[in-house]
Structure formats: C-alpha cells, structure tokens
Amino acid sequence: MLFGLNAPALAACMAGAGEPAWRGKQLAEALYRQRVAELEEITTLSKPLRRRLADQGWTVSRPRIAQVFQSVDGTERYLVQCPGQNAATVETVWMPEGDDGETGDGSDADAFEMLPPPIHCHPERAQRVEGPAVPGSSALRAPSIPRSPAEWVGKHEPQTSPVNGKTPEPAKSWSRATICISSQIGCAVNCQFCLTAKLGLQRNLSAGEIAGQVIEVFARQGVEVGRDRVNLVFMGMGEPFLNYDHFMAAVRLLVEEVGLSPQRMTVSTSGIVPGIERFAQEPPELRPKLAISLNAPNDAVRSEIMPINRKWPIEAVMDAVRGVKLRSRERITFEYVLLGGVTDQPEHALQVARLVRRSGLPAKVNLIVWNPGPGIAYSMPHPEAVEAFRTTLAAEGIPTYLRKPRGRDIYAACGQLKRTVEG
Numbered sequence: 001m002l003f004g005l006n007a008p009a010l011a012a013c014m015a016g017a018g019e020p021a022w023r024g025k026q027l028a029e030a031l032y033r034q035r036v037a038e039l040e041e042i043t044t045l046s047k048p049l050r051r052r053l054a055d056q057g058w059t060v061s062r063p064r065i066a067q068v069f070q071s072v073d074g075t076e077r078y079l080v081q082c083p084g085q086n087a088a089t090v091e092t093v094w095m096p097e098g099d100d101g102e103t104g105d106g107s108d109a110d111a112f113e114m115l116p117p118p119i120h121c122h123p124e125r126a127q128r129v130e131g132p133a134v135p136g137s138s139a140l141r142a143p144s145i146p147r148s149p150a151e152w153v154g155k156h157e158p159q160t161s162p163v164n165g166k167t168p169e170p171a172k173s174w175s176r177a178t179i180c181i182s183s184q185i186g187c188a189v190n191c192q193f194c195l196t197a198k199l200g201l202q203r204n205l206s207a208g209e210i211a212g213q214v215i216e217v218f219a220r221q222g223v224e225v226g227r228d229r230v231n232l233v234f235m236g237m238g239e240p241f242l243n244y245d246h247f248m249a250a251v252r253l254l255v256e257e258v259g260l261s262p263q264r265m266t267v268s269t270s271g272i273v274p275g276i277e278r279f280a281q282e283p284p285e286l287r288p289k290l291a292i293s294l295n296a297p298n299d300a301v302r303s304e305i306m307p308i309n310r311k312w313p314i315e316a317v318m319d320a321v322r323g324v325k326l327r328s329r330e331r332i333t334f335e336y337v338l339l340g341g342v343t344d345q346p347e348h349a350l351q352v353a354r355l356v357r358r359s360g361l362p363a364k365v366n367l368i369v370w371n372p373g374p375g376i377a378y379s380m381p382h383p384e385a386v387e388a389f390r391t392t393l394a395a396e397g398i399p400t401y402l403r404k405p406r407g408r409d410i411y412a413a414c415g416q417l418k419r420t421v422e423g
Helices: 007-016 023-033 047-055 195-199 207-221 244-258 273-279 299-305 314-321 346-359 383-395
Strands: 064-070 076-081 089-096 176-180 184-186 201-204 229-234 265-269 289-293 332-338 363-369 400-402
Touching: 007 023, 023 244, 064 207, 076 207, 089 207, 176 207, 184 195, 207 229, 207 244, 244 265, 244 273, 265 273, 265 332, 273 314, 289 314, 314 346, 332 346, 332 383, 346 363, 346 383, 363 383, 383 400
Parallel strands: 176 229, 229 265, 265 289, 289 332, 332 363, 363 400
Antiparallel strands: 064 076, 076 089, 089 176, 184 201
C-alpha cells in the first residue's frame, strides 16, 4: 500500500524499483495533494512504470467512503471502508460551519468568535424510530434540533452570474467546516455515556487509515487546502493516545504532505497520562491543540462515568497537562458532557471552576449537552440546567462555550458513533 507512506518512504520504494528518489515526491504529491485514488491515474509516472509497480503488487489503497448519512442540519456521517486484509468500517463526520468547538481556544482557528447558540432540546422530544435496536433496549433517535433559516447549511444560492464573460464555479455552500476523525475501531476506555463504548476495542487504525479519512472527505467536499477554513478534531471513535504512534504519524502526514496547519487540529483524550506526557514532547510545528475530556466535577463522579479515572485521576491528568508548552494565546480545552441529574448541578459547576483555576492552566471549558443513544440509561439535561451551569462558570471567570449539537438525527453527534446503519 502506498497511501500512508510519507515522501521519504515513498522515495525508498521508488529506489527499490530502480527509480530515482525524486519519484517519491511525485508520488506524495499525487496521493496527498492531488488525492489520486488509483495507481493508473498517477499521470506524473510513465505508463510502463505504473504497470511495473502494479505488477510488483503496489496499490494506492486509500480508505473509501462506503455509506453516507445526511442530517437535516447539513452534517454528514460516513462509514469509511478501510483497505486491505483487515478491512472494516470506521466513522467520520463532516460538519459544515463546524460546531463552535474551537471558539476561544486562542489559536488561528478562532479568527472570529460566535456566541454559543441557545439550546432547543428536551429529553421528552426524543422520537421512537423504526429499525434494528440494541437487544434489550428501546430504539430511540435523538431529536432534530430546530434551526432558524439563517442557520441552515447548504441552502444558499450559488453565485452563477457571468464575470468578465465567464460563468464562475458554483460557490461552496459552507464558509468553514469541521471534520471529526476516528483513531480506532471501537474504544477500550468504556465511558458509560458513549455509544462507541458498546463496540469495545476492535483494533487500532494505521496512520494511512486515519489520514485517509481526511483526504476522502476533502475529495468529496472539494476542499481547497490553503483557501478553505477546515478544522480537524480527533474526537471520533477511539482514544487517540492509546494509538499514539499511528495517530501522530497521521498528523505528520497531514502537516508535511497535505500542507495543513496543526493549529487547525485538536486531539481529545480521556486522560491517558503517558500519552499526554509524550504529547508534551512533540515540536510545536507538529503538535495539534489539546482537549481533555473532563466530564465530571470530581474523582468520585468521574470514576463512575469514566472508569479510566481509577487509573489516572483528575490531578494526575492535570499534572501531565501542565508539562505541555502552549503556543502564544493557546488554551487547553476541557470538554464537559452534561448528564441530566448527574453532572449538571450548580454545585458541579462551582467544583469545575475550582478545578480549572487550581490547574493554573490557560484554559476554556466546552460544554456538551449529552447526546442520547439506544441502550444508555442517562438523560439529557434540562435547558434551564445547562444555562445555569454556563452562567455559573462564567460568573466564576471561566471562559465557557456551548458546543453546537450537530447530526443528532443520524447518530453523528458527540458520543453517538457506533457504525449505526439506520437513519
């Protein structure tokens, strides 16, 4: 497989085939910049060379989108088919206009800030749907979120009037976007509120399988690197720091071969201390921003909903994060899922504020209203509880933002990724 190899590795392959090393740069350009998916389409290589490489068993073998689910809010969830003998599907999510998760993190990704949107959801509005369900559970689909006409994505009329006698290409229906990327098939961390945990860990993804999700979505959406404002979040299926080597190899491919900025990337960890310590040693020119899935106000609650906390409690995680040398104006993001009656009380907000202040870190808090799924016994918080929680944190001087729910109706929202085929 050629896809997943960087330019030096591709140069070595070409040298092994009796070709000059600069052929490796040609291959890298074709795979990662031109997004060529088949060996015979790499026209910078001669036909005889392409035939010879094919005869030697070389293929591009990029992950491919196998199935697409489209939300009423413009979000798309993809089942991405991995290549090779260990072929399996993994999930990737495209969010046109993003979910405001990067707002306030102090990097170039929040060139303009948006006020957190109001909440328009309530647990009583969950709708029963047809289709297969988890055995022993009811089949519930998360409610669609009402949106004003101004918030709809993909409804803008493209500009097609002639300019200087020429009809321009249709304008994109999005001005910015976020791609949520998976690092494993399933997950071993077993967060009790997350659908992905139901799968368990099936296997790690390779660097090519991780980076390939990005390239495949770029190709589908016509993303122009260097022109379009697209952020990457490693927050899909799996725990990136339990697949650290392949995760960082994918980041290097995306930075060095695709030309993306690491400051438009964010990696979220449940608190894998050895992984955070390794991450702290990465050079700034390759290091994404860091988000910690806190999700609870204290160790007692966190250990119940996130068993990983029993191995690495909150203070151990904070100690590890303090070792990360932040860029100018960069903030650590603490992700906090609001579970109705479990983590959404005013006293919890005060405890979170004390935790963040005591950390001594430049930080912000992203609040996430829990996204329901079949077989999970938690409930969504009431809108009043969410607003009270946010107001309390803000009054305590903590920069606080509310993540916009995207794709709930197609199981694409945070914590819902489970390779669901209905919807």
